[in-house]
Amino acid sequence: MVFPVVWMISSSLKVPDKIFSIPIQIIPNPLRFQNYLEAVKLAPLGRYFFNSVFVGLSITIITLFFSTMAGYGFAKYKFWGRNVLFIMVLSTLMIPFQVIMIPLFVIVRNFGWLNSYAGLIIPACISAFGVFLMRQYILTIPDELLDAARIDGASEPGIFWHVILPLCKAPMTALGIFTFLDSWNNLLWPLIVITKVELRPLALGLTEYQTVHGTQYHYLMAAATMATIPILILFIFLQRQFIRGVLLSGMKG
Amino acid sequence: MTAISKEHHSRWNIYTRRRIWGLLFVMPVMIFFAVFAFYPMLTAFYYSLTDYNLLKPPVFSGLSGYERLLTDSRFLIALKNTFVYAIGSAIPIFVISLGLALVFSREFRGRNMLRTLYFAPVILAGVVVAMVWRVIYHPYGPLNSTIGYLLNIAPNWLTDRALAPWAIIGINVWQSVGFYMIIFIAGLQAIPQDFYDAAMVDGANRWQSFWHVTLPLLKPTSIFVMVITLINCFQAFTYQYVMTKGGPSDATNVIGLYVYQNAFQYLRMGYAAAISVVLFIIIMILTLVQLRITRSEEVSFV
Numbered sequence: 218m219v220f221p222v223v224w225m226i227s228s229s230l231k232v233p234d235k236i237f238s239i240p241i242q243i244i245p246n247p248l249r250f251q252n253y254l255e256a257v258k259l260a261p262l263g264r265y266f267f268n269s270v271f272v273g274l275s276i277t278i279i280t281l282f283f284s285t286m287a288g289y290g291f292a293k294y295k296f297w298g299r300n301v302l303f304i305m306v307l308s309t310l311m312i313p314f315q316v317i318m319i320p321l322f323v324i325v326r327n328f329g330w331l332n333s334y335a336g337l338i339i340p341a342c343i344s345a346f347g348v349f350l351m352r353q354y355i356l357t358i359p360d361e362l363l364d365a366a367r368i369d370g371a372s373e374p375g376i377f378w379h380v381i382l383p384l385c386k387a388p389m390t391a392l393g394i395f396t397f398l399d400s401w402n403n404l405l406w407p408l409i410v411i412t413k414v415e416l417r418p419l420a421l422g423l424t425e426y427q428t429v430h431g432t433q434y435h436y437l438m439a440a441a442t443m444a445t446i447p448i449l450i451l452f453i454f455l456q457r458q459f460i461r462g463v464l465l466s467g468m469k470g
Numbered sequence: 471m472t473a474i475s476k477e478h479h480s481r482w483n484i485y486t487r488r489r490i491w492g493l494l495f496v497m498p499v500m501i502f503f504a505v506f507a508f509y510p511m512l513t514a515f516y517y518s519l520t521d522y523n524l525l526k527p528p529v530f531s532g533l534s535g536y537e538r539l540l541t542d543s544r545f546l547i548a549l550k551n552t553f554v555y556a557i558g559s560a561i562p563i564f565v566i567s568l569g570l571a572l573v574f575s576r577e578f579r580g581r582n583m584l585r586t587l588y589f590a591p592v593i594l595a596g597v598v599v600a601m602v603w604r605v606i607y608h609p610y611g612p613l614n615s616t617i618g619y620l621l622n623i624a625p626n627w628l629t630d631r632a633l634a635p636w637a638i639i640g641i642n643v644w645q646s647v648g649f650y651m652i653i654f655i656a657g658l659q660a661i662p663q664d665f666y667d668a669a670m671v672d673g674a675n676r677w678q679s680f681w682h683v684t685l686p687l688l689k690p691t692s693i694f695v696m697v698i699t700l701i702n703c704f705q706a707f708t709y710q711y712v713m714t715k716g717g718p719s720d721a722t723n724v725i726g727l728y729v730y731q732n733a734f735q736y737l738r739m740g741y742a743a744a745i746s747v748v749l750f751i752i753i754m755i756l757t758l759v760q761l762r763i764t765r766s767e768e769v770s771f772v
Contacts, residue, residue, distance in 0.1 A: 218588050222590065222602075224602070224606065225598075236605075237608070240615070241615060284499065287499035290493070290496035293492075294488055294489065296490075299492070305508065306499070309508075311754055312507070312511055313705045313749050315705065315729045315746045316749065319746070320509070320517065321510045322734075323513070324510065339506075343507055374491075398593060404596065404711070405708070405711075408711075409730075419595070420595055423597050423598065423601060424711070434605050441601050444595060445598055448594070448595070449590075460589065463592070463653070
């Protein structure tokens, strides 16, 4: 199961003609750490990396905040059109991205956001699943808690900030991990809106890297390893939250 | 009298104010959805009825795009490939992830460690997976130098028209089973132990209790896994784009990729939108089927 990952890391440290050696080398001999230094020279991998982190974090923070706020509104307030709006949000779960990507591209072009962080970030900050998840969770918070805060003189936004947000840490962590991973792994949207090298996120940067240096396998594997290690480390530390995220997304149905 | 009406008045005020707060809380998200989901959705249908190359405004052309679909052999191949990819992936994913879930719902040494290893591919980026497997599938790569060597074969996994679609299905299965395994484990844990105890009292062996207790009670989870796998597979793009660009000669082209090619490589936005509407209809049918089945077959443990 993990052979491809092990092989990726091992090949990233091999001299080129040992990559296809028979029998397969798992522990490279000789070790060649220069692959990494040279791979970085061929393309601004560090810049790609920064772009992915920046875009991913921005999307995650914005999505978490607004999804929780909307989830709170849908769960704890009665207002005209509430159910219709909620069902409209949910119905977008069955829209494949390929359907909206063409109009989305035209909109982003009209806003002047092609080749910009705004173009990468803002259209990606909607999550029907996020709104649904947060609403379901906030429904389980007893109304008495909110009323008690009101008697203490809390305003409605105050309740959201001081009561709801702190109680929602668990679902927000899971949703956050998933939002970040989705953004980190997304290829199609950056492919459409980004043509400038310095704005490429990793997924797009690696794809272009492969197109240009497709047969220099030792560099490809070094680049792929660099893109994977941070996520693997995150996974090792946040394993439980990752798995809970999977389960939560399992509720989508 | 005045006091009552005043109170009445202020109470009405509180409720109205709360109502307004509720609306305000959902407002930002609704604006986002309006601009980046609802409006694009409607526009997609409109574009599908036009000729549009991005340079000039869309020109209405009625259903001609949809008529063209019927005679576009590349579209028909991509449609067929998408079905093969979805069904060819869904069946092994289902069987393997259920099998893994059954194994991992027993206690044994090193269970958590192993389960983590099986889950790990889920978190990898599709692009990274595609890059690594492209090298693994290389004619001189590690796959041919081990299994290929033992079987004395050396196929060109990604350039052979018959093999390439299955090579990509293999990757998809490899990366996805960990995800569905977790969902099956949760489904298995939700089955109360009493049911197995009762089956044992009735003299059922392991196989019988799997067949008559586990499977029927796992039906909602199974349907969910099946439908979600299909929905995800129908939207496939990354592996195909990164590994083969849909080749050799469209053998691995799929709808998700063909929409992209038409829209952003051939600049046929209107036609691309028509193709995407077909994709939308497929996904919608799957979703409705799932809603229908899960509603009518809700299993309760009470």
